[in-house]
Amino acid sequence: MLDHRTRMDRAKKEKVEQILSEFRLQEEDLKTIMYRMQKEMDRGLKLETHEEASVKMLPTYVRSTPEGSEVGDFLSLDLGGTNFRVMLVKVGEGEEGQWKVKTKHQMYSIPEDAMTGTAEMLFDYISECISDFLDKHQMKHKKLPLGFTFSFPVRHEDLDKGILLNWTKGFKASGAEGNNIVGLLRDAIKRRGDFEMDVVAMVNDTVATMVSCYYEDHRCEVGMIVGTGCNACYMEELQNVELVEGDEGRMCVNTEWGAFGESGELDEFLLEYDRVVDETSLNPNQQLYEKIIGGKYMGEIVRLVLLKLVNENLLFNGEASEKLKARGSFETRFISQIESDPGDRKQIYNILTSFGLMSSITDCDIVRMACESVSTRAAQMCSAGLAGVINRMRKSRCEETMKITVGVDGSVYKLHPSFKDRFHATVRQLTPGCDITFLQSEEGSGRGAALISAVACKMACMMGQ
Numbered sequence: 001m002l003d004h005r006t007r008m009d010r011a012k013k014e015k016v017e018q019i020l021s022e023f024r025l026q027e028e029d030l031k032t033i034m035y036r037m038q039k040e041m042d043r044g045l046k047l048e049t050h051e052e053a054s055v056k057m058l059p060t061y062v063r064s065t066p067e068g069s070e071v072g073d074f075l076s077l078d079l080g081g082t083n084f085r086v087m088l089v090k091v092g093e094g095e096e097g098q099w100k101v102k103t104k105h106q107m108y109s110i111p112e113d114a115m116t117g118t119a120e121m122l123f124d125y126i127s128e129c130i131s132d133f134l135d136k137h138q139m140k141h142k143k144l145p146l147g148f149t150f151s152f153p154v155r156h157e158d159l160d161k162g163i164l165l166n167w168t169k170g171f172k173a174s175g176a177e178g179n180n181i182v183g184l185l186r187d188a189i190k191r192r193g194d195f196e197m198d199v200v201a202m203v204n205d206t207v208a209t210m211v212s213c214y215y216e217d218h219r220c221e222v223g224m225i226v227g228t229g230c231n232a233c234y235m236e237e238l239q240n241v242e243l244v245e246g247d248e249g250r251m252c253v254n255t256e257w258g259a260f261g262e263s264g265e266l267d268e269f270l271l272e273y274d275r276v277v278d279e280t281s282l283n284p285n286q287q288l289y290e291k292i293i294g295g296k297y298m299g300e301i302v303r304l305v306l307l308k309l310v311n312e313n314l315l316f317n318g319e320a321s322e323k324l325k326a327r328g329s330f331e332t333r334f335i336s337q338i339e340s341d342p343g344d345r346k347q348i349y350n351i352l353t354s355f356g357l358m359s360s361i362t363d364c365d366i367v368r369m370a371c372e373s374v375s376t377r378a379a380q381m382c383s384a385g386l387a388g389v390i391n392r393m394r395k396s397r398c399e400e401t402m403k404i405t406v407g408v409d410g411s412v413y414k415l416h417p418s419f420k421d422r423f424h425a426t427v428r429q430l431t432p433g434c435d436i437t438f439l440q441s442e443e444g445s446g447r448g449a450a451l452i453s454a455v456a457c458k459m460a461c462m463m464g465q
């Protein structure tokens with residue numbers, strides 16, 4: 001006979017499972033999401049439907065035929081997450097193509113007021129960081145070529161010119177949307193006046209990731225980020241990129257798939273928690289797909305689920321702590337830590353204690369179940385997007401079996417203990433006839449931007465500029 005307590009705990013877990021079952025996606029659901037994603041991608045590429053498409057499919061001006069590259073020192077900037085990074089990268093030529101080494105780098109945290117003040121404040125802060133970096137390494141006198149990894153939706157006119165369509169991921173600096181970002185950077189550098197830079201390329205982080213992996217594996221024609229935000233790019237036939245003239249070769253397209261769902265494509269899959277996350281975000285009704293997957297939001301979804309379970313009297317004796325009630329307090333890294341617990345629940349217990357919560361063994365198990373439901377759904381949702389991209393590529397390339405490599409970066413992908421495995425398995429399930437290799441990128445943002453700048457410099461030389 002089970003004792004009373006054990007029976008109670010079992011019944012509790014069953015009720016919790018029922019509540020969490022909403023997060024489960026069937027293969028049919030994933031296929032529906034994948035087909036809708038493909039439809040939006042198609043609409044994003046076409047001139048006629050581009051404006052209204054939720055997935056913008058932005059041309060990057062990074063092409064498939066590299067013209068060789070300059071060698072030397074390049075400065076890379078990386079803006080797009082919670083930190084801003086400056087990096088010095090040496091690009092050289094080896095037997096098997098270019099190599100790149102990061103020689104020095106420095107991370108600067110972005111103060112809240114720079115993220116949400118004016119664009120001038122943000123770019124003044126950025127050029128202050130560059131100035132500090134150059135001082136530290138006694139390089140103020142050098143006018144280096146600079147590659148800028150700017151991880152937001154940009155409509156490019158060329159590699160070094162493009163307007164910010166809208167901020168994402170909690171950035172909100174006014175006066176940047178609709179403006180040329182390279183121009184804002186150049187202006188800020190001029191305002192300071194204590195160093196000079198030659199800004200040669202601006203790229204998305206997905207693009208930098210893909211390019212940095214391409215030099216290790218020439219089959220790498222897709223780049224993906226699952227970090228604070230979530231996005232992918234891939235090499236598309238130029239003839240399908242209707243926003244850019246020309247028919248020969250391929251161009252990298254930044255899908256900006258995080259915006260998927262803005263035209264209602266995800267409506268039947270959004271849960272009450274997703275709606276709250278969206279409504280309380282800085283960009284309501286935008287980036288709905290990203291809000292299911294990205295690290296900026298995943299912790300908050302779990303927090304809302306935990307509060308729901310407390311309200312149903314299934315967790316923490318029906319009482320939440322003040323800290324758990326505070327918006328944004330449950331960071332996504334806690335999900336990784338909780339799911340990494342080896343089974344003795346110590347890690348889970350400690351995290352919950354730091355939230356001022358007295359937790360029983362059953363509480364620890366329930367919190368873990370909530371984390372697993374939310375992170376598994378994220379991995380599966382993300383799989384549907386990538387499968388959409390890869391199946392599209394296979395179709396247009398008419399290959400029986402397409403061998404392809406995907407370069408990946410981002411904290412959720414790298415740090416969560418099982419996101420990767422669940423993600424890989426589901427992508428493979430959805431892409432018959434494709435042989436996919438996943439390549440984890442190291443410092444892809446900085447190195448990729450340097451490599452793209454090196455190619456751009458060579459082009460500029462050839463054209464006598």
Ligand code: GLC
Nearest residue numbers: 151152153168225229231258
């Ligand atoms: C957001 C940005 C996108 C970026 C992604 C990952 O979705 O809009 O440009 O690639 O985050 O950082």
